[in-house]
Amino acid sequence: MIDYPTLEKALKKNEFxxxxxxxxxxxxxxxxxxxxxxxxxxxxxxMTIQDSGLYEKLIEAGYQVHWHWNAPxxxxxxxxxxxxHAVIYICTANSVxxxxxxxxMDGASNRVSAMLYGPRDVxxxxxxNKICTDLSSARKRIFDVVAPKISKxxxxxxxxxxxxxxxxxxxTDRYCRVEVILHKKPRDVNMxxxxxxxxxxx
Ligand code: SF4
Numbered sequence: 001m002i003d004y005p006t007l008e009k010a011l012k013k014n015e016f017x018x019x020x021x022x023x024x025x026x027x028x029x030x031x032x033x034x035x036x037x038x039x040x041x042x043x044x045x046x047m048t049i050q051d052s053g054l055y056e057k058l059i060e061a062g063y064q065v066h067w068h069w070n071a072p073x074x075x076x077x078x079x080x081x082x083x084x085h086a087v088i089y090i091c092t093a094n095s096v097x098x099x100x101x102x103x104x105m106d107g108a109s110n111r112v113s114a115m116l117y118g119p120r121d122v123x124x125x126x127x128x129n130k131i132c133t134d135l136s137s138a139r140k141r142i143f144d145v146v147a148p149k150i151s152k153x154x155x156x157x158x159x160x161x162x163x164x165x166x167x168x169x170x171x172t173d174r175y176c177r178v179e180v181i182l183h184k185k186p187r188d189v190n191m192x193x194x195x196x197x198x199x200x201x202x
Contacts, residue, residue, distance in 0.1 A: 002131055003098070004195060010100030015185035016193045024052045027125060027194045032061055035088060042083025043067040044091030044111035047153070048125050048201030054090070068110075080110040089119040092201055094146050095130045095138035096193070102182040103135070105142045105175065112180045121190045127200025135181070147175045149202040 004020055011018040021027040031054070035041065041063055043049055050069060058065045066082040068075070083089065091111050093102040102124070106112050115122045132138040143166035151161035156173035160166050166176075185191045 002128055002197070004197075007096070007098055007100065007131065007195065010098060011096075011193055012100075014100040014183065016100065016102075016182075016191045018193045018195055021194060021196045023198055024048070024125070024127075024196050024200060027196050028052060028054055028057055030194075031090075031123065032057065035063065037062050037064075039088055040082075040086040041065045041088045041090060042086035042114055042119070043069075043089070044083075044114065045069050046092045046125070046201060048092045048127060049090065051201065052125075054125075080108075080114070084110070084114040084118060086114075087120050088123070089115050089121075090123045090125070091115055093124050093126055093130065093193075094202075095132050095141045096126055096195075097132050097135045097138040099134065101135050101138065102193070103138045103142065104180040104182075105146065106178045106180070107175045109178045112178060115189070116180070116186050117188065119189060121192065123192045123194060125194050125196060125200065128195075128197050129199045130201075131195075139179070139181075142179075143176065146202045150175050153202075 008018040055067050055070055066079050066086055068079040071079050094105050095103045104112050132141055148160040148164045151158040158171050158173050159169050
């Protein structure tokens with residue numbers, strides 16, 4: 001059982017804006033009611049986003065959305081650049097610690113570079129499976145859970161794909177390349193942390 005009031009308090013202390021939703025559908029309804037269709041939206045690669053159908057719902061509602069996961073790989077660089085320059089950026093965190101710190105691991109860094117400086121508002125969709133007791137377990141979760149699952153999804157040739165254990169590998173497919181820990185919200189961006197009481201993504 002997650003102690004959401006304590007987590008929300010910790011996130012607020014670190015200058016994030018937390019929200020609590022029972023389901024991803026509730027979170028999407030909130031976004032559709034809140035976001036201005038005249039403002040461009042960028043999105044990071046995310047199983048949470050893909051499984052939720054958020055991209056399709058935003059497009060149906062008339063938003064201008066830049067999301068490379070919905071395009072052929074030859075267009076990814078261009079679309080990631082457009083996403084990086086959008087007013088709104090939507091993505092996920094890989095883990096959140098109960099003391100209100102957010103941990104991200106990227107391979108290409110497009111997500112972390114896009115969310116840290118540039119957009120006015122960043123929305124982070126976080127399922128309950130990503131909430132960890134402390135920063136150490138939040139970091140460990142990435143090597144124990146996230147990287148092996150992403151390696152399987154993308155068919156990366158990494159040792160953790162087979163064993164579920166990290167070997168600090170030197171493979172060209174290595175997912176764990178750029179780790180970003182937000183101890184506090186970056187100064188010039190509004191960061192909305194959606195805590196969603198469902199298991200979502202990796
Ligand atoms: S460093 Fe390599 S082996 Fe370790 S979790 Fe990341 S991709 Fe897997």
